[in-house]
Amino acid sequence: MAFKFTLLDSPGDGTARLGRIVTPHGPIDTPAFAPVGTQGTVKALDPRDLHELGVQILLGNTYHLYLRPGADLVARMGGLHQFMAWDGPILTDSGGFQVFSLAAQRQVDSEGVTFRSHIDGSLHRFTPEMVIQVQEQIGADVVMCLDECTEPLDRAYNEAALKRTHSWAARCKAAQTRSDQALFGIVQGGVFADLRQESARFLVAQDFPGYAVGGLSVGESKQAMHEVLDITTSLLPRHKPRYLMGVGAPDDLVEGVARGIDLFDCVLPTRLARNAALFTRQGRVNLRNARFAADPSPIEADCDCYCCSHFSRAYLRHLFRAEELLAYRLATIHNLRFLLRLMGEIRAAISGGCFAEFRARFLASYRSAGEQPELR
Amino acid sequence: MAFKFTLLDSPGDGTARLGRIVTPHGPIDTPAFAPVGTQGTVKALDPRDLHELGVQILLGNTYHLYLRPGADLVARMGGLHQFMAWDGPILTDSGGFQVFSLAAQRQVDSEGVTFRSHIDGSLHRFTPEMVIQVQEQIGADVVMCLDECTEPLDRAYNEAALKRTHSWAARCKAAQTRSDQALFGIVQGGVFADLRQESARFLVAQDFPGYAVGGLSVGESKQAMHEVLDITTSLLPRHKPRYLMGVGAPDDLVEGVARGIDLFDCVLPTRLARNAALFTRQGRVNLRNARFAADPSPIEADCDCYCCSHFSRAYLRHLFRAEELLAYRLATIHNLRFLLRLMGEIRAAISGGCFAEFRARFLASYRSAGEQPELR
Numbered sequence: 001m002a003f004k005f006t007l008l009d010s011p012g013d014g015t016a017r018l019g020r021i022v023t024p025h026g027p028i029d030t031p032a033f034a035p036v037g038t039q040g041t042v043k044a045l046d047p048r049d050l051h052e053l054g055v056q057i058l059l060g061n062t063y064h065l066y067l068r069p070g071a072d073l074v075a076r077m078g079g080l081h082q083f084m085a086w087d088g089p090i091l092t093d094s095g096g097f098q099v100f101s102l103a104a105q106r107q108v109d110s111e112g113v114t115f116r117s118h119i120d121g122s123l124h125r126f127t128p129e130m131v132i133q134v135q136e137q138i139g140a141d142v143v144m145c146l147d148e149c150t151e152p153l154d155r156a157y158n159e160a161a162l163k164r165t166h167s168w169a170a171r172c173k174a175a176q177t178r179s180d181q182a183l184f185g186i187v188q189g190g191v192f193a194d195l196r197q198e199s200a201r202f203l204v205a206q207d208f209p210g211y212a213v214g215g216l217s218v219g220e221s222k223q224a225m226h227e228v229l230d231i232t233t234s235l236l237p238r239h240k241p242r243y244l245m246g247v248g249a250p251d252d253l254v255e256g257v258a259r260g261i262d263l264f265d266c267v268l269p270t271r272l273a274r275n276a277a278l279f280t281r282q283g284r285v286n287l288r289n290a291r292f293a294a295d296p297s298p299i300e301a302d303c304d305c306y307c308c309s310h311f312s313r314a315y316l317r318h319l320f321r322a323e324e325l326l327a328y329r330l331a332t333i334h335n336l337r338f339l340l341r342l343m344g345e346i347r348a349a350i351s352g353g354c355f356a357e358f359r360a361r362f363l364a365s366y367r368s369a370g371e372q373p374e375l376r
Numbered sequence: 377m378a379f380k381f382t383l384l385d386s387p388g389d390g391t392a393r394l395g396r397i398v399t400p401h402g403p404i405d406t407p408a409f410a411p412v413g414t415q416g417t418v419k420a421l422d423p424r425d426l427h428e429l430g431v432q433i434l435l436g437n438t439y440h441l442y443l444r445p446g447a448d449l450v451a452r453m454g455g456l457h458q459f460m461a462w463d464g465p466i467l468t469d470s471g472g473f474q475v476f477s478l479a480a481q482r483q484v485d486s487e488g489v490t491f492r493s494h495i496d497g498s499l500h501r502f503t504p505e506m507v508i509q510v511q512e513q514i515g516a517d518v519v520m521c522l523d524e525c526t527e528p529l530d531r532a533y534n535e536a537a538l539k540r541t542h543s544w545a546a547r548c549k550a551a552q553t554r555s556d557q558a559l560f561g562i563v564q565g566g567v568f569a570d571l572r573q574e575s576a577r578f579l580v581a582q583d584f585p586g587y588a589v590g591g592l593s594v595g596e597s598k599q600a601m602h603e604v605l606d607i608t609t610s611l612l613p614r615h616k617p618r619y620l621m622g623v624g625a626p627d628d629l630v631e632g633v634a635r636g637i638d639l640f641d642c643v644l645p646t647r648l649a650r651n652a653a654l655f656t657r658q659g660r661v662n663l664r665n666a667r668f669a670a671d672p673s674p675i676e677a678d679c680d681c682y683c684c685s686h687f688s689r690a691y692l693r694h695l696f697r698a699e700e701l702l703a704y705r706l707a708t709i710h711n712l713r714f715l716l717r718l719m720g721e722i723r724a725a726i727s728g729g730c731f732a733e734f735r736a737r738f739l740a741s742y743r744s745a746g747e748q749p750e751l752r
Contacts, residue, residue: 040694044701047686069669069694076670077690085686293445294452310423310461314453318416318445325420328701 003141003182003209005030005241005262011353015233015260018350021057021241023089023141024180025081028056030241030262031346033253033339034091035270039064040074040084043270044328045336047086052306053333054340057089057141059265062134063098067117067124071137079139091142091265094131094172094186097214097246100149108148110164128171136178144212145172147186152220158190166202173206184243186214191224193231200235211236212243213261217252217373225373226255233260250279250342251368254359257346269339273331276320279338283367287331292317305337306330379517379558379585381617381638387729391609391636394726397433397617399465399517400556401457404432406617406638407722409629409715410467411646415440416450416460419646420704421712423462428682429709430716433465433517435641438510439474443493443500447513455515467518467641470507470548470562473590473622476525484524486540504547512554520588521548523562528596534566542578549582560619562590567600569607576611587612588619589637593628593749601749602631609636626655626718627744630735633722645715649707652696655714659743663707668693681713682706 001024010018019030034057035042035050042050042058050058060080065071077083080090096113099106103115103124112127128146135143146168148161165188176183185203189195203211213232216225229244236242241262247253248266256264269279276287278299285292285299298308299316307316307330319327342362349358377400386394395406410433411418411426418426418434426434436456441447453459456466472489475482479491479500488503504522511519522544524537541564552559561579565571579587589608592601605620612618617638623629624642632640645655652663654675661668661675674684675692683692683706695703718738725734 039698039700040691041700041702044705046682046702046705048682068698069690073670073690073694077672077688083688083691083694085691294449296453306422306424312453312459314445314449315416315459315461318449322415322444324415324417325701325704326417326422329420329422329705 002180005210005239007239010350014258014356016257016346016350016355017260017262018347019241019262021089021263023182025087025089025141026056028089028263029347031253031257031343032056032263033248033343034059034263034265035336036061036265036267037084037086038267039068040080042332042336043274044325044332047084049333050086050088053336054344055088055336057091057263058086060090060092060138060140061095061098062092062131062138063095063102065092065138066095066134067119071134075137075139079137081139089142090140092135092138092140092144093245094135094144094146095126096131096147097149099126108164110167112146113148128168129175132172132175132183136176136181139181141181142210143181143183145169145183145185147188147214149215149218150188150190152190152215152218152224154190155192158188158192158195162188162195162199166199169203170206173208182209184208184210184212186212186245187232188215190215191220191228193227196228196231197235200232204235204237208240210241210243212245214245216244217246217266219372222252222255222373225252226259229256229259229261236260247373248339249369249373250339251363251366252373253339253342254346254362257350257355258359269335270332273335274328276327276331278331279335281365284369287313287317287320299334300338303334303337303341305334307334378556381586381615383615386726390634390732392633392722392726392731393636393638394723395617395638397465397639399433399558401463401465401517402432404465404639405723407629407633407719407726408432408639409624409719410435410639410641411712412437412641412643413460413462414643415444416456418708418712419650420701420708423460425709426462426464429712430720431464431712433467433639434462436466436468436514436516437471437474438468438507438514439471439478441468441514442471442510443495447510451513451515455513457515465518466516468511468514468516468520469621470511470520470522471502472507472523473525475502484540486543488522489524504544505551508548508551508559512552512557515557517557518586519557519559521545521559521561523564523590525591525594526564526566528566528591528594528600530566531568534564534568534571538564538571538575542575545579546582549584558585560584560586560588562588562621563608564591566591567596567604569603572604572607573611576608580611580613584616586617586619588621590621592620593622593642595748598628598631598749601628602635605632605635605637612636623749624715625745625749626715627739627742628749629715629718630722630738633726633731634735645711646708649711650704652703652707654707655711657741660745663689663693663696675710676714679710679713679717681710683710
């Protein structure tokens with residue numbers, strides 16, 4: 001089954017969209033959230049957990065898998081799906097974000113980027129052609145162009161970087177040899193409306209099967225993120241999926257959908273969970289707080305996850321204090337289920353023609369964690 | 377359902393026994409192995425995992441639960457079964473072993489033992505009456521007498537400690553107020569045959585519903601352990617269960633059953649798993665070894681556990697190298713399943729009258745990890 005995106009009819013007003021992506025490993029109902037499985041596992045969970053949570057797509061990080069265990073090894077083991085025993089859709093990023101945020105001593109030139117591994121300091125080089133080759137070895141259903149991630153407020157840097165990102169996008173497209181992987185282009189341009197417009201137009205002209213909005217959720221204000229999204233999605237073709245990279249706070253998901261986004265990924269729910277920060281409809285709670293010490297109620301009374309249907313806040317707090325591995329697992333299960341249920345409710349609201357009301361109601365009760373989108 | 381032990385008819389020769397323990401939370405087929413859930417969780421697993429593995433009883437550590445989250449809290453949350461959402465049988469130790477192996481600055485006197493918490497240095501005191509009260513708050517199905525754990529080779533110390541252990545056993549029995557918990561006595565006496573005999577005779581006269589053999593697997597030779605077991609079990613009543621504390625290496629389980637033991641517990645399988653040491657029929661393998669880097673086969677080809685039926689050695693090795701939480705979970709699942717399958721095969725062999733052959737065959741292929749029983 002080749003990659004296909006279908007926009008579904010819905011009575012929705014505004015720009016929120018209901019759709020369905022079909023991939024060689026199954027369908028994804030959009031708007032969708034993709035948990036991050038950085039190194040070939042969503043931290044603390046196994047594939048059975050992911051299916052039970054209702055996960056339809058997950059993200060693997062090319063940078064991490066390339067460094068360890070290596071793309072050659074993943075390929076020898078039958079590709080990432082078989083290696084990690086996940087039979088559903090996978091998306092890999094290009095590694096660009098990690099090279100520009102995690103790797104040491106990076107040097108970018110028009111041909112690519114040279115960097116040192118954050119694990120052992122070894123020297124590596126990514127070019128557009130190479131990240132396509134690596135992603136073909138890993139074998140995800142959706143793969144991404146190499147892009148340069150910038151400081152969002154630095155105009156001169158964004159102008160120079162955008163030239164490279166566009167040239168690399170065209171080279172990535174030319175480098176593809178597998179026909180069963182959908183290659184998405186990534187719109188960049190920082191917080192600058194004209195650069196975002198230029199980027200959207202350039203990439204649309206290249207006719208990618210889907211488009212990502214990159215370079216957000218890296219320190220800019222929520223208002224700036226919303227403006228960039230408004231500008232960008234208005235220029236993207238209606239019948240191609242739009243993917244907002246690295247965004248996963250509940251309120252940011254609702255606001256992204258309101259601006260026409262179909263797909264999100266973020267480490268936020270899983271990372272917060274491992275730090276005892278749990279999502280509720282009212283905002284986040286931290287289970288380390290002493291007020292939960294003898295609280296017999298679950299994280300959320302109406303949540304259907306394995307954690308909420310079996311364990312009390314008091315028990316979870318005890319597990320966190322005792323640094324028991326089960327704490328990370330149960331909290332991760334809850335936070336992911338919270339986001340996946342939220343996406344289901346968003347889809348139902350769009351389908352029912354009441355997304356605007358849903359959005360207003362959700363945002364009225366959800367206490368946002370801050371004025372900026374959560375940092376990745 | 378009150379506690380009951382039934383010895384089942386079997387054509388077995390020798391001293392290996394087939395039996396069934398019934399508790400208020402369900403039955404246990406013996407010989408049985410109890411995984412250890414030190415702080416209210418078997419590390420890295422949830423109760424669903426334990427049921428899937430075929431676990432029929434698990435052990436909680438009174439010392440740990442008393443210090444954190446506290447027995448009062450466990451009682452307020454409905455007892456340990458409800459707190460940790462495990463509806464099967466639970467056994468708690470008395471805390472004696474941890475006080476004598478883990479706590480700081482302990483001072484023993486005839487009335488009890490004073491010690492400092494290994495967590496925060498706070499001062500505590502265990503008496504026989506108090507450990508019964510704490511175990512009644514925790515609410516396990518099987519509870520243990522407070523005993524003094526000794527250096528197994530120190531004659532004078534063992535003589536003095538045994539007097540205290542016996543006096544404490546009688547006081548524990550007198551202190552019981554719950555009729556739904558079975559209190560086991562613990563035979564001590566180091567490696568000294570006459571002390572072990574004295575201890576067995578004293579405790580048998582007290583008429584406990586079950587008997588443990590304590591003070592083994594603490595540094596003595598395998599031969600010394602076997603001699604103590606032979607002496608001790610020969611003096612214990614046939615129709616009461618016998619529990620060998622802190623023993624869990626595969627070959628030690630087989631040898632314990634051969635000497636009439638019905639129940640075992642040990643942190644060994646779970647602790648080894650978290651250190652990448654996995655049980656196989658031939659002995660232990662360490663997954664960190666480079667020879668597994670590209671090995672597509674499971675830990676054991678014929679194992680029915682979730683780990684072996686889905687993941688390769690190469691994947692598990694990657695998870696351990698990347699310090700992914702899933703590594704600890706999958707490895708723990710395999711090691712526990714290995715032991716539980718072994719116990720099932722032992723029971724089948726006893727039932728079929730061929731335990732002696734099973735024992736010889738198992739020990740011929742299993743490469744023991746050393747000349748001593750594995751340290752707790």
